[in-house]
Amino acid sequence: MLLALSVSDDEEDVEPGQPVTVRAEYGAITKASLIGKHGTHVKDDLRSDGTFWTTTEPLGYGKTYTLTVEAKGEDGKTVTEESTFTTATPDRTVAVSINVWDDETVGVGMPLIFTFTGPVPDRDAAEDAITITADPETEGDFRWFGDSQVIWRPKEYWEPGTEVTIDAEIYGKDFGEGTFGAEDKTVSFTVGDKLVAVADGKSHKLTVSINDKKVKTMPISMGKPSTPTPKGIYTVMSEHNWYTMDSGTYGVPADSPGGYRLDVEYAVRLSNSGIFYHSAPWSLGDQGRTNVSHGCINLSTENAAWLMNKSNRGDLFEVRNSGGPELDPTDGWSVWQLSWEEWRSQ
Missing domain, CATH: 2.40.440.10 (L,D-transpeptidase catalytic domain-like)
Incomplete structure (x- = not known):
């Protein structure tokens, strides 16, 4: 029986925006929980075959949690593992605003502008936290203008009728030099006539x-x-x-x-x-x-x-x-x- 926990016992500065996970090999997870210092249970999900467990909500900053996992191996033996860890405490947090409004109809030239409330040292981490889903699929890329604003634009003008959803999942993400994301944002919009x-x-x-x-x-x-x-x-x-x-x-x-x-x-x-x-x-x-x-x-x-x-x-x-x-x-x-x-x- 082999259990792989994504966090180690006594680990510090865990990113609260990253899910805590457990994988099982040569057996199945029967029960798992992540509990905060004051007994609060973090929402989670266990795969039906017992091979994978994950948290489904973000953790708090500067908090201590205990992960407890029970699993049964192919040999019928029960294994229990426990890990207590602490999430990161940011020196500063940055929020993000997006220039497009939810449910808006926009023109084919609309750029997607992400303006942070402070400098972002790790630009790659910020870009990785932003997902742009378009139907039909649309090629595009980011470009930074200063240290707190990044713009995504398509290679060509948007196709009229394109449906777009932006998921800026920045909460708990480490943007370097003690800077972390403040809260997630989601916006969906439609491209109108050209x-x-x-x-x-x-x-x-x-x-x-x-x-x-x-x-x-x-x-x-x-x-x-x-x-x-x-x-x-x-x-x-x-x-x-x-x-x-x-x-x-x-x-x-x-x-x-x-x-x-x-x-x-x-x-x-x-x-x-x-x-x-x-x-x-x-x-x-x-x-x-x-x-x-x-x-x-x-x-x-x-x-x-x-x-x-x-x-x-x-x-x-x-x-x-x-x-x-x-x-x-x-x-x-x-x-x-x-x-x-x-x-x-x-």
């Missing part, structure tokens, strides 16, 4: 395609020569029925020359640096003719409302021929500014 909007600074038009079929063209005005709109592939980040545009957010007081502070309708954020598309009734005479904005994409109220109502977070918005610099891949959710090879080169 909506792509292309803004052209030469024609001053915005062309919208849904599932590769052109459905609408509308006049626009983009950034004027002194404040050109960066060109590249943006990803829709957030949508607002009303939004206050304030030049003070990037260092230009509203009451100074070139400054502004005004409320706009149907504002959709495309970058962290302040690029939106939005309703701009004051520039109707310039839309379709010339670029006069501070960098945003101006549309009529009717067209801005139409596009926002059709759109989801994660939809794609490309700016061409704007006269502006290339969009920084770290600005907002602009992950499609990098080729697949560049994305994986970190």
Whole structure:
């Protein structure tokens, strides 16, 4: 009779997020339990043939547990083993937030952004704690932006209709240098239609395609020569029925020359640096003719409302021929500014 326990007697710093297991060879486990210091039983499961036992819930940090196992060998003899151990006490814990909401419908360009509340020394351990399940199966990979944020994106745009579940099972996981995960998170979402909007600074038009079929063209005005709109592939980040545009957010007081502070309708954020598309009734005479904005994409109220109502977070918005610099891949959710090879080169 051979019993293999995953924890040793008097072992310390056991990861509370890892299941405690017992395997039996040349016999079967008849009874097993894991009990905390104050008599609390940890939930468990025993395989019907008695060859494998495991805990089914995480353990606490800095706690002492006793594992007791009884098994009967092929020779009919009963074997009992016991192991008392202590789980790790973290120096710090980090929680994680995910940019996608549960039950959300997103666009085909949606990246999956995992932002931790503090530095993660062991990046591989953090990636291993995150499982992304897609139907149909979708190839993708992680890339780190700083020491507390990792982004997963597919190799190609998501297929419309894809069902995705994210399991960030970080609780009890050792992320190195005394840092452990705080709590698990699970999010499920669906990929909607493929909506792509292309803004052209030469024609001053915005062309919208849904599932590769052109459905609408509308006049626009983009950034004027002194404040050109960066060109590249943006990803829709957030949508607002009303939004206050304030030049003070990037260092230009509203009451100074070139400054502004005004409320706009149907504002959709495309970058962290302040690029939106939005309703701009004051520039109707310039839309379709010339670029006069501070960098945003101006549309009529009717067209801005139409596009926002059709759109989801994660939809794609490309700016061409704007006269502006290339969009920084770290600005907002602009992950499609990098080729697949560049994305994986970190």
